[in-house]
Amino acid sequence: EPEVTQTPSHQVTQMGQEVILHCVPISNHLYFYWYRQILGQKVEFLVSFYNNEISEKSEIFDDQFSVERPDGSNFTLKIRSTKLEDSAMYFCASRGPTYEQYFGPGTRLTVT
């Protein structure tokens, strides 16, 4: 069964450093998303991506964040200069023609 994969599973970085989180969505899906979950809190939408451009972004997704689909299979989230409050679990999701989204296992980002 196809699944969404994410790497790395855990990333530790120092405040101010850049990080790139990687995702490989399900191959025939056309809609891609990033969400985050701060420990103990609910899952929050960050950004959606369709037809090679951002279709919607949340207030959290400020200028420090960017997304890319560089090669038709990978879907990356970059945080340019990490802050302590960026520490969270980051989930990638993709969607096909039906409405449900399929989530990857997540990347736990720890900013020290």
Place this chain on the structure above:
Amino acid sequence: AQSVAQPEDQVNVAEGNPLTVKCTYSVSGNPYLFWYVQYPNRGLQFLLKYITGDNLVKGSYGFEAEFNKSQTSFHLKKPSALVSDSALYFCALYSPSNTGKLIFGQGTTLQVKP
């Protein structure tokens, strides 16, 4: 504004007993609703959805959910709980915007005791 509420932080049931995890929503227009389950250190797994049609929808692992438009609810149910059902459950609402982002409730921890 669209929103989802899960009024219980935790639900405790004994194995073999029926379980209900509650969800209410607020949306203008027709709701598209989902349930996801999250096991420790894992991603969210899709359980079931309501888009249209029968108010009782069946999903994975014996779970079902009842859509009630008048009460704006979408409660998750299972007739007989298993210890392995213990996990974190999220109700989600599909935003009617073109992007289809999901708006999540705060989650309910289900604890099934032997």
